[in-house]
Amino acid sequence: MTVLQEPVQAAVWHALNHYAYRDAVFLAERLYAEVHSEEALFLLATCYYRSGKPYKAYHLLKGHSCTTPQCKYLLAKCCVELSKLAEGEQILTGGVLNKQKSQDDIVTEFGDSACFTLALLGQIYW
Known part of the structure; x- marks a missing residue:
């Protein structure tokens, strides 16, 4: 059985936008079971995070590249909620001593979400 990915993704986002987290998680789990893509991984982790389970999102993302x-x-973001600040910093900045990403590198990598990434780094450093 082939899953039509786009309609299922749309249904998951629709459920998330209407706070139907259990429905969103169910659909996202089924989608990820069928389609092992980074997009489906991100969607499932987002469902876990928004449903108040950052530890599940953390373990899911940590277990996959x-x-x-x-x-x-x-x-x-999960690392910050779970008080794993050093790990959160490492994820965003590269974490290799003396070779951390500059602010410009972060802006280039994260694009239009760079402002949120830099704000999260500020929260980590605070």
């Missing part, structure tokens, strides 16, 4: 800026930001 997060290469997209969206996944990295959400993983760092």
Whole structure:
């Protein structure tokens, strides 16, 4: 059975936008079981995070390679909520000593969500 990915994604976002978190999680879990893409991974992690389960989102994202800026930001956001500040900083800045990303590198990588990424870094540093 092939899942039509776009309609299911639209249904998940619709459920999230209407605070039907259990429905959103159910649909996102089914979608991710069928389609192991980073987009589906991000959507499922978003469902967990918004439904008040940042630890589930953290473990899901941590257990898979997060290469997209969206996944990295959400993983760092989970780290902040779980008081894993050093890990959150490492995710956003690169974490290699003396080779951390500059502010310009962060803006380039995260694009239009760079302001939120920098604000999250400020929260971590605070």
